[in-house]
Amino acid sequence: MAELMTRRRLLALLGSGAALAAKPSLAVVSTQAEAPLQPFTGPGPNPYWNGVGPYVTYPQKLPLQRLTDRPIQLETPRQYFTEAFTPNAAFFVRYHLSVIPNEIDLAAWRLKLEGNFSKPMELSLPQLLHDFKPVSIAAVNQCSGNSRSRFQPRVAGGQWGNGAMGNAMWTGVRLQDILERAGIGRGTVQIQFEGLDHGVGPVDKGSGRFMKSFDATDAILGKAIVAFLMNGEPLPMLNGFPVRLVVPGKFATYWTKHLTFIRALTQTDNNFWMNPAYRIPATPGGNVTPEAMATGKIKTVPIGTVDMPVRSFIIEPDGSAPLIRNMPAQIRGIAFSGRGRITKVEVSTDDGKTWQHATLGQDHGVYAFRTYTYLWTPKSAGAFTLAVRATDQTGSVQTDQAVWNPGGYLWNRIERQEVTVLSA
Amino acid sequence: MAELMTRRRLLALLGSGAALAAKPSLAVVSTQAEAPLQPFTGPGPNPYWNGVGPYVTYPQKLPLQRLTDRPIQLETPRQYFTEAFTPNAAFFVRYHLSVIPNEIDLAAWRLKLEGNFSKPMELSLPQLLHDFKPVSIAAVNQCSGNSRSRFQPRVAGGQWGNGAMGNAMWTGVRLQDILERAGIGRGTVQIQFEGLDHGVGPVDKGSGRFMKSFDATDAILGKAIVAFLMNGEPLPMLNGFPVRLVVPGKFATYWTKHLTFIRALTQTDNNFWMNPAYRIPATPGGNVTPEAMATGKIKTVPIGTVDMPVRSFIIEPDGSAPLIRNMPAQIRGIAFSGRGRITKVEVSTDDGKTWQHATLGQDHGVYAFRTYTYLWTPKSAGAFTLAVRATDQTGSVQTDQAVWNPGGYLWNRIERQEVTVLSA
Incomplete structure (x- = not known):
């Protein structure tokens, strides 16, 4: 039997023109258990398609690559993207806060419409199912930081490869139908969304609550749905069971998981996750230089004000x-x-x-x-x-x-x- | 945060009518790292969809469930079967012998037509590519022992769940075209196939060579192809690079990996892998009782004489x-x-x-x-x-x-x- 090769040696061989020129007709692959990829810390861009996290298994999930443990961030391996729909069990996971729901009592759970609504209300899951017309849409859910590990110079944040994305068929209720039932009050400037995940300690301070808002006049509110099915099944817990917001064309940070609070705000939402987090320079393509940023003069806007680029x-x-x-x-x-x-x-x-x-x-x-x-x-x-x-x-x-x-x-x-x- | 649950406890809860009756509206799932499934040894049937092997990674493969190490047997997890085509990286692996190729020198590799051919020949890969008309067919490759862990009473052999199957688009050369070029000699009774995998020790004795044969008159020879592409890519090494036999409708034992020898035999092949291995009772549906088998009076035939059931x-x-x-x-x-x-x-x-x-x-x-x-x-x-x-x-x-x-x-x-x- 031929000498066994490590994956690293294999990659080195395949990547080396010299080695190939010397022996151009040799097709080599090791069948030994794969060695973990070498971590990279820069300063160059991540050379791999995916990030370099180890494979881990979580309930309802195939082995995915773990970026971080708390909060849980799991990347989808490249090979799952040969088909148009990403299996629920392979769908990436990205939480911001360390306390996430492990069980939901559906008898007690309510979608709460609070704040400046003319008819604030709480909707049970049966109400969502029965009192509204269900709709379905295929849409890509992509983390704002997908492919961040390519950035030069390096930036802070999870060093995702390309696997922080997925496409699913989402089924649920039009957000607009829910908002219309509750009646958006005069003077409402934004609609805010919050789920059940939260931080350790007081939840009403700093970044311990993950809240995202769109302007009340944003046309995206007419496209969004409150989804209770993902590829025809209840959402995996790690993807937002029992319902999550689906915002077609927008980055995943707005796709609130475990959606539980919808608020009509009479003032602009300036919580941590809207400002300073998840903002982009108000420049073409969100592009800027480190030097220009350092001047402090670059205006920024929430990433929700743009659609995902092609x-x-x-x-x-x-x-x-x-x-x-x-x-x-x-x-x-x-x-x-x-x-x-x-x-x-x-x-x-x-x-x-x-x-x-x-x-x-x-x-x-x-x-x-x-x-x-x-x-x-x-x-x-x-x-x-x-x-x-x-x-x-x-x-x-x-x-x-x-x-x-x-x-x-x-x-x-x-x-x-x-x-x-x-x-x- | 709610009490964390192990997967086992979760399964117990979900499977228990009593527990559900007591608290019917609780949707529970743990987000903790999943505990390995409990091995089962019988005497009952395997209760899981898949077998219970650990996830392992091999080159060119996503994490698959390992049934055995030598020979390498890897099972495809259930979640990969939502689409009609199984990704190469998720395709199951089943070897019979412990020595498998880790590298192929394509300049030296030949497909050898030996035995009772009128023009015995050796075909290089370029010849296969250039001298024959390529064809493609989508076909399921399924291990004869797929789902064996359901059998009652238990039988020996790899205790596969349902994951020893996959469907791919196979591209290659019609076997018939190759056989016609070599000219099947008068008196040929079977066509035999052998690949590069072999056993430890003398390869010409006992079960150390994995050889499979079809009768020379079998219509399946007209349907088989020698495939060099699997879903549009060269075959993963663990699935038979550079070419494997594709036998539509037949079980995988005939789909010779690393196909290298095609022989025209003038006598019936009675090597270990044709007899006694891979034989079924010559009864309706291959069904029999342990008692009837014990009589020694049940006639058996190679599994290649039947097509895969629905x-x-x-x-x-x-x-x-x-x-x-x-x-x-x-x-x-x-x-x-x-x-x-x-x-x-x-x-x-x-x-x-x-x-x-x-x-x-x-x-x-x-x-x-x-x-x-x-x-x-x-x-x-x-x-x-x-x-x-x-x-x-x-x-x-x-x-x-x-x-x-x-x-x-x-x-x-x-x-x-x-x-x-x-x-x-």
Whole structure:
């Protein structure tokens, strides 16, 4: 039996043009148990598609990569993104606070509409189920900090790879229908959302309560739903059981889990999670320089004032095995945008010099993952850099421009994948 | 924060009608790291959908459940079966022998046609790619022993749950085209297949070589392909890189991994893996009793002489969370048959007393997984037993009849899932 290779040695070999040139026809893979990826601390960008957390299992979940323990943050491994819908058991988890619900007494649970409503009310789950018309929408839930580990220079915050995203079919009640029943009072400036997760200690101070608000005039309130089903099943506890807010096109920070309080505010919400947290520079693409930020003169706005930019990802091939010259290979993955339907996905096999149209998969709606495939038959051996870029119906297209802002938000640079083609 | 619960306690609670009657509206789930499932040794059937192996990671693979280490046997967790195609990284692994290839030198590798061919030949990978017309087929690869842990009384062999199966789009060369080029010699009675995996010690004795054969007149030879792509990518090493035999409708034991030798035999193959291994009673459905087997009078035949029976599985809901009364829930999963297209999937929510038609998903071909969905809105709280049965175009339909044979093969009884519905 051939010498066994560690994953690190394997990666080194596959990544080394010299080694390949020396032995171009060797397809190597170890079958030994995989060694954990080497942690990275920078200063360079994370070189892996995912973050480097260990696999852990939680109830209702497949093994996911743990970013942090308290609060719980779990990243979805790359391989789950070959299909348009992300399994509930593989869906990423991101909490901000350490106290999270482990059980819900549905007989006691109520969705509470408080504050400046003409008819403040408490809705039971049966009321949500019976008294409103159910609706469904496929929508991507993506952490604002997804891909933060690419930022240069490095920024603080969870060093997510690309796995802090997922697409599900959400079923629930239109937020607008609920708000209309409660009657938004004159003078309401924002609608605030809060769930059951909270911090240790007094919950009414500082950052111990996770509250998010939209302006009362924001059109997104007409698109949001209070979801009680995720891909046809009750939401996993770690994804917000019994109901969570679904805000199509917006980042996940607004998708309040365990949604329990909806408040009509007569003043702008300035709690920690609205200000200073989750703000972006009021610049094109949220882009700025560290130097400009340091001046203290850059105006910021809540990230909820923008929609998610267009993105696309190569899922396969993933570089774990070489391709073979003259053997057709399917390049595939997903694309999405918070700004409109995906209209085009292009693939490059020469590091972005030239682009070819990929074939788009089924259209599951404006806010869903759209799968794509591109059949590539490499005509020569060697190292290749694949790239993918998507365009949405607003004409937004991904570029090679890296974004930078202190929160590590809005990353949407063109993604690349190194692959090796053997001569066979 | 509520008392934390172990998974075992949670399962006990959810499974206990008494506990639920006492507190019917409590939806409970722990967010603590999941405890390993309790191993089971019988004498009863494995109560879990999957086997109870620990999650392990291997190169090119997501964490899978390890059944055995040498030979490597890895089971696919239930949650991967919501879609028609099983990701390569999640595809189950089953070797028989402990020495498996860790690297392949493609410049030296050849597919060798030996024995009673008129033109014995060696084909390089480039020849396979260039000299033949490529074809693709979606087909289920299922271990003969899939679900063996259900057998009563228990039988020897790997105690698989239901996860020793997967569906992929296989691309390669028709076996028939290769055989025709080599010219099957007069007097050939069987065609034999062997790969690179082998046993420790002399490979020419006993069971140290894994060889499988079909009769030269078997129509299956006209359907088989020598596949070099799996879902558009080179096969993972653990699934048979660089080529494996794909035998649509037949059990996986014939899907030779790392296929390297194709032999035209002039005598019936009686090597260990054809006889006594992988044989079934020549009885309807391969069914027999331990007592009848003990008489030594039961005639057996290779499992390759039959096609896989029709099967279907409930993937969601999986019992990890309660359903809610009056809340629509999507029952979904997959069905397949080695005997013909899936024409009907029926779901029962009352333990098989009454059945309703499920909606079939996209048809990916006769031999592929066919997804199904059934929307169920439970109208009362309590414990329910879901069941699913499939029918194929030959009229074969699953029944509640448990099969038994000493190999633990051909299990296809109607699958069930206990769920709890809370009153909310």
